[in-house]
Amino acid sequence: MGIEPDRIHYSWISSAESTKFVEVVKEVTEKVKALGPNQHFAKHEAKVA
Amino acid sequence: MSEYNDKIKEISARLLKECQVDMVIGFRKGSMPMMNEPCFINNAEDAAQLVWDSNCGINLANYLTNRKEKIGIIAKGCDSRNIVTHIIENKISREQLYIIGVPCQGMIDKHKINAMFEGEIQDVAENGQKITVTIDGKENALEKADVLQKNCAVCIHRNPVIFDEMVAEPVEEQKDVDRYADVREIEAMTSEEKWNTFEELLSPCIRCYACKNACPLCYCPTCFVDESKPQWVGKGQDPTDVRTFHFLRAFHCGGRCTDCGACERACPVGINMRVFTKKLEKDSFEQFGWEAGLTLDERPPLDTYRPDDPDDFIR
Ligand code: SF4
Ligand code: SF4
Ligand code: SF4
Numbered sequence: 001m002g003i004e005p006d007r008i009h010y011s012w013i014s015s016a017e018s019t020k021f022v023e024v025v026k027e028v029t030e031k032v033k034a035l036g037p038n039q040h041f042a043k044h045e046a047k048v049a
Numbered sequence: 050m051s052e053y054n055d056k057i058k059e060i061s062a063r064l065l066k067e068c069q070v071d072m073v074i075g076f077r078k079g080s081m082p083m084m085n086e087p088c089f090i091n092n093a094e095d096a097a098q099l100v101w102d103s104n105c106g107i108n109l110a111n112y113l114t115n116r117k118e119k120i121g122i123i124a125k126g127c128d129s130r131n132i133v134t135h136i137i138e139n140k141i142s143r144e145q146l147y148i149i150g151v152p153c154q155g156m157i158d159k160h161k162i163n164a165m166f167e168g169e170i171q172d173v174a175e176n177g178q179k180i181t182v183t184i185d186g187k188e189n190a191l192e193k194a195d196v197l198q199k200n201c202a203v204c205i206h207r208n209p210v211i212f213d214e215m216v217a218e219p220v221e222e223q224k225d226v227d228r229y230a231d232v233r234e235i236e237a238m239t240s241e242e243k244w245n246t247f248e249e250l251l252s253p254c255i256r257c258y259a260c261k262n263a264c265p266l267c268y269c270p271t272c273f274v275d276e277s278k279p280q281w282v283g284k285g286q287d288p289t290d291v292r293t294f295h296f297l298r299a300f301h302c303g304g305r306c307t308d309c310g311a312c313e314r315a316c317p318v319g320i321n322m323r324v325f326t327k328k329l330e331k332d333s334f335e336q337f338g339w340e341a342g343l344t345l346d347e348r349p350p351l352d353t354y355r356p357d358d359p360d361d362f363i364r
Contacts, residue, residue: 001243
């Protein structure tokens with residue numbers, strides 16, 4: 001779609017898997033931070049001519 | 050194809066005369082070249098208006114949604130697959146339909162032909178595989194194979210998959226066609242290249258919604274684009290909104306699209322928005338072994354669960 005693959009993550013984490021949850025969240029955060037702010041699908045202020 | 054014409058008229062007139070159906074949905078000649086228009090025929094005398102040629106690219110399944118009467122419908126390969134989809138989705142019942150199957154030989158691409166010539170096309174005639182385009186009284190000869198709609202060139206289901214009566218013997222299906230060359234080309238791009246390709250592709254879009262209105266799958270009473278509470282997508286031509294519309298529409302067609310090409314055909318500015326639905330069509334096929342509308346006996350992948358559904362994207 002033109003969205004960087006690292007911006008999107010799917011995971012299945014049971015409510016008993018707290019360590020997995022922490023790991024996944026950390027990893028996702030790192031990956032998204034590395035990409036920087038999203039530029040796509042973000043509406044910018046309307047440009048007035 | 051004139052033999053198709055006679056047979057279509059004959060069957061339709063018979064069905065109406067014998068009151069087997071309340072109406073027949075087919076095509077009649079349009080007021081412009083390459084634009085046959087859908088028509089509803091209610092009595093046997095009017096069946097003479099029906100025509101069939103290479104300009105019947107509109108998908109007639111679109112006119113079946115929630116109909117109550119008994120209907121005879123002319124169906125080429127792709128229409129028949131959308132009829133199956135309509136039946137599976139409870140938009141019409143099989144018992145209400147008398148399907149007049151037409152073995153299809155492909156539709157011609159009006160965008161392409163219009164772009165090939167300067168000036169206004171007065172007439173487009175066909176004789177087998179030869180197409181004659183008349184402009185300013187001058188005739189230009191074309192080969193049909195060179196001006197087929199892109200989806201027809203790679204179609205592998207030209208014969209109706211469901212019918213009550215056929216107008217002719219089945220045509221030979223195309224074999225060894227590479228259906229997804231265009232999709233693979235996009236898949237091979239980086240995210241940035243994809244983004245830019247789609248930006249360019251969609252930049253002429255005027256949000257007229259002809260593509261969604263031509264599609265038999267787009268039958269929701271209120272489309273998400275028209276909802277205001279909540280408003281899922283802005284209504285203007287902001288590129289973000291245009292893209293949101295196109296992506297969401299495509300996803301709504303996932304596992305349902307038959308690549309009939311009606312959407313692309315309808316677009317007044319010639320956008321090939323079919324690349325989106327085609328990607329989903331490819332995924333449905335490669336990941337779920339599914340081709341939409343081939344059978345009434347199987348549920349589509351999006352409303353069934355199988356233990357072996359692909360899940361390697363989940364960690
Ligand atoms: S997609 Fe296939 S069945 Fe449909 S019009 Fe084209 S060739 Fe015919
Ligand atoms: S999305 Fe386009 S190609 Fe697919 S079924 Fe609808 S009109 Fe046909
Ligand atoms: S038919 Fe063409 S211009 Fe109209 S909304 Fe669809 S893509 Fe945009």
